Amino acid sequence: MNAPLPVPQATSTTCPYCGVGCGVKATPDGQGGAIIEGDAAHPANLGRLCSKGAALGETIGLETRLLHPMVRAGDGDLQRTDWGTALDRVAEGFRRVLEAHGPQAVAFYLSGQLLTEDYYVANKLAKGFLGTANVDTNSRLCMASSVAGHKRAFGSDTVPGAYEDLDQADLIILTGANSAWCHPVLFRRMAAARQARGTKLVVIDPRRTATAEEADLFLPLAQGTDAALFSGLLVHLADAGALDAAFIDRHTEGFGETLAAARAETPDAAATARITGLPEADVARFFALFRNTERTVTCYSQGVNQSVRGTDKVNAILNCHLATGRIGRAGMGPFSLTGQPNAMGGREVGGLANQLAAHMGFAPEDVDRVRRFWDAPHMAGAEGLKAVDMFAAMARGEIRALWVMGTNPAVSLPRADAARRAMAGLDLFVLSENVVGTDTAGCAPHVLLPAVAWGEKDGTVTNSERRISRQRPFLMPAGEAKPDWWALAQVAERLGHGWAFAFETPAAIFREHAALSAFENDGTRDFDLSGLKDVSDAAYAVLAPVQWPVRATPEGPDGTARLFAEGGFFTPSRRARFLAPAPVAPAPVAPGFPLLLNTGRVRDQWHTMTRTGLSPRLGSHIPAPVLMIHPEDAAAAGITGGGLAEIVSAHGRVVLEVRLDAGQKPGTLFAPIHWSGATASDARVGALVHPLTDPVSGQPDLKATPVRLAPVAAETRGFLIARAAFSARAPLSPPPGLHWARARLEGGHGWLLAGDADPAAWGAYAEALAAGAGCAESLVELSDPVGGHYRAAAFTASGALAFALVLAPAGTAPAWDAFARLLAAEQIPEGDRRAILSGRAGGGACGPLVCACFGVPRGAIEGAIKGGCHDTAAIGTALKAGTNCGSCLPELRRMLSETLVPA
Structure with missing residues (x-):
């Protein structure tokens, strides 16, 4: 009699999408996939998942996987090879470029999809052993302004709060953040707080998003005027006697100069209203809400960061929280909502070109400290090129070798067509990927290396609240795929540095990473994992989610939920700095390009869809690339809803399907970033985007590219x-x-x-x-x-x-x-x-999916409404729609209004 097959065990791991960092339970299904459910024990999500996380089991097959190393042959075609040959070619290519052009001709472009251990080895190799600081990441496109703002104000890249603050706040401000779609698990926590404690929600955004539809107060301010709104708030708080004078006096510096600069631009609510284009009554109401509500959290994301003034916007927000002492205490504080699962983990190990590992910079003492810890023979001594400048240097021939890991810059970078040409002209172009057929893989890489994917990866990530969580493997690596850290270490060995990269496990890398954070750290650096520097392999395997800093105590490693309630900032004076934003500049004007293009995400897709594009239900809500436009602008251009429009900038063109949206501010357009050359004929929105960047952070302005549009014949x-x-x-x-x-x-x-x-x-x-x-x-x-x-x-x-x-x-x-x-x-x-x-097919309720979590189409919901379901709770009871992540609830409410009001 045959013994029964063992029952597959669920593995606790972490979702690979946004910076919420949700815990996931994954159980292999025996067919190469997995059953996915939220991990109720994980403090980031308490068991809840969004539509993308719930569909992870549909996205881990082998259909699109890169399974073997490949090298470019003499005829230009990629041919399968073995790992040894591929790695030899990588090492030899780097050696030739270093000898001929020096370390500044070498660059690495990394990703917030990498695990911290991968990131650490890449930065150690590049900055310590190859001598180049040209190491940047796609996190530059989403979080760099937040990092720069934190460092200017706090002296460190520290998010001071925790997700529990959203549960305990009485006022939540969301600015530049469509959280209902982009961070739906957190948004449901906000909605629960509204229901449980009457928390007020203010949404600040130029366009009326799904998030704005649920707001108590919506402020559709003019593009680029966020800093003026918060500077006006600072003046109001001072004039109303609502400052925390004791906190300002004990723990900050620069307040007087900053208040004077704010007063010169926005002396009162009326001036603030004129600059922001908001009704004065709404500005006054916002000021009063902030003034009278101690437990206030201000959450901000890409709408703040992705701007030529993103860092100033961040500091304007921080100024208001510092001035009222609303920081580091329960239910209050500024909160940066991170875009990627490990954007913060990458910053911890020096993933940006202006950073070194363990939150150190390029001050001489930091360079020397990291050099001594690594015993690095070729330590980079100055900042490298940030992403946009890095690819411009490639185009000029100054960078000759590039290793891209886990990202798709041929789609996502500004001036994406120019980025394609730059990569195609390199002496050495190495691409580590886990899928075939990306646009970047079509840019003539010399070596293509198969990386392990989510479900196979083993390491750690850090979410938006500084919480380190384990990503654990529950599937064997596909084909010949290997971890990125292993490929980097193998190249290091071939270049003569193997002694410094003799890592055998991710746990060994994590121990070194934690030890560096503790090295000569007497409390002057925020990032401190001294309590984990001796973690054993066994303890690392079962490491529970923990927020840094994690210091050693007699009871064991601790964790830190909040910082700065009692000061203790990381500037030289140990005081937080107030920073005065520059006055609001006019919106960019380019002759012949009268409209401004804003780019961003849609509800059920992620980045360039290499993962989410594999899920049928995630593709049903918005199956084709779209352009959101105000009806007045559409009429002026002779464009109708459902038609096609050509959008042209100084850098490229796309053709998108038009959707009329009265919530779009006249003069502005919105287009999602997800479609690539692999998924649409003419929809690579990155090709349009101008290369302007924030002068402090280097983050590109992805929200205000001048464009023009015209109708496209589509008979x-x-x-x-x-x-x-x-x-x-x-x-x-x-x-x-x-x-x-x-x-x-x-x-x-x-x-x-x-x-x-x-x-x-x-x-x-x-x-x-x-x-x-x-x-x-x-x-x-x-x-x-x-x-x-x-x-x-x-x-x-x-x-x-x-x-x-x-x-x-x-x-x-x-x-x-x-x-x-x-x-x-x-x-x-x-x-x-x-x-x-006959042009017909089988009946049944159909239409695009409204609820991707449970696969509920529009037709079924319309039928339920007509059948007597007259609120979202009834629809949820009948169809389950809206009962998981809740990101479809705004659409359900619109459908209820559209269906019931005419009746």
Whole structure:
């Protein structure tokens, strides 16, 4: 009798998406995937997950994985090789560039997706042993201004509070943060506080987002005027006698000069209202709320950071909290909401070009301290180039070797087309990735190294509240994938530095990282893991989430929830500094580009979709790249909702589908960042973005690129859907002459199509598809060239749908939702085959998903509302929609209003 198979055990790990750092329980399903649930014991999320986290089990298959090392051959093609050959080529390439051009010709571009241990080894190799500080990260694009603001005010990159403050606050201010979509787990904590204790919510944002729809007070200020709003608040607090004079006197410096500068620009609420474009009554109400509410938390994110004045905006916020002593105490403080899972962990080990490890900088004493600790032979002595400047130096030929790890700069950087050209011209371009087919992988890397992915990684990450958590593996590495730290250490050995990189486990790296944080640290540096510098491998394996600083105590390592309630800042004087923001500058003006483009995220996607794009339900809410525009601007440009528009800047162009949005401020546009050359024909928004950066932080301005727009002819609309096995056998290109966006569907893939193409070519295209799939004899067609209609479908030998192509004049094309469901069927009944040709498919509630957590489409929700569900609680009871992460609740409320009010 066979013994029963062991029951798979759940592994406690950490979500790889935003900086909330949610705990996850992952149980392998025995088929290469996993069952995912929130970890109720993790203090960051207490068991709750957002739609992206809940769908992680759908994104860890091998379909898109890079499984073997590859090197560029003489003909330019990438060919499979072994690890030894690939690493030899990397080491030899670096050696040649170092000998010919020196260390300043070498650069590393890292990612907030890396684990802290990977980050640490990369920085040690580059800054200590290769001698280059040209080490930057995609965190430069999202958090650098927050870092710079903290360091100017506190003397250190310290987030002073904890998530528990959101539970205990009586007023929460969200500025430049669409948390309902981008940090939904935290936003639900805020919503719970509103329900439990009546917490007020103020949202400050130029556009009315899903977050703004839930606010008690919404302040749609003019672009770039955040600092003026908080400077006006500082003046009001002084004039109203609402300052904490004792805290200012004991623990700060520079208040008088800062208040005088604020008073010169924003002497009262009326002046503040004029600059920000807000009603004076709303400004006064905001001032009064802050003045009268001691327990206030101000959360800020990319809308503050991604600006040419991002650092000033951060300091304007910090000024108000320092002036009232509302910092480091329960329910109050400034709070930077981090964009990536390990943006903070990367900063802890020197992941930015202006940092050294353990929160040290390039002051001579810090350089010497790190050099001695590492026994580093070629210690970098000055700051390196920040991301935008780094890629500009590549374009000039000053940087000749680049190692990119875990990020996709060909899509995400400003002037992304220029970044592509710069990478393609390098003497050595190394890319460590875990997926194939990214835009960056198409920029002619010399070496492509397969990295382990989430589910295989072993190490630590640090979330927005300074909480270090373990990412633990629950799957074996795919193919020949290896950890990034291992590949770095192997290259170090080949360059003669193996003695300093003889790490055998992530725990060994973590111990060295913690020991450096404690080295000659007598309390003058904020980052201190002295309590963990001797952690054993066994203790590291079971390390519980803990907030730094973590110092040794007789009872064991401690953790620190909050800092600065009693001062103790990390400036030379140990006092916090007030900083006066520069006066508000006019919005950028470029002749011929009258509109300002704002970029950001959508609810269910992440970065460039290399992970979330694998989930059918995550792709259903917004399946194609869109442009949000105020109806007045659309009318002025001759553009209609649902049509296509070309958006052009001085640096590039894209074509996006238009969505009219009255919550968009006139004169401004919004476009999501996620679509790449791999997922859409013309939607790489990074190609538009100008290269302006904050002069202090180096963070690019991703919120105000001057652009123009024009309508694009799109007489034809439709879609192509294809079964997974078919599209894998014969890689598909959509019909020529049409704009397209690709999405993962249940059982296959789909391409939404739009444009102005020749109907005469469609039949030949469908025939070629069917022939390539080996099912030409099953092809059925309906063609009306005069009317502009075409429909075709082909079926496998077993009767399953191989593909369907449906094209029609704009405004008459059927929705693809019902058709897409046919891909998952093993056999299509004859009646449904006829429905495809008639332009119809099987019935049932359909439409885009509104609740991605539970896969609830718009049609089902509309049916429930008409059936008597007249509030979100009733919809949740009937369909479960809105009962998990809650990020769909604003949309549910809009649907209730739209459906019930007319009745």
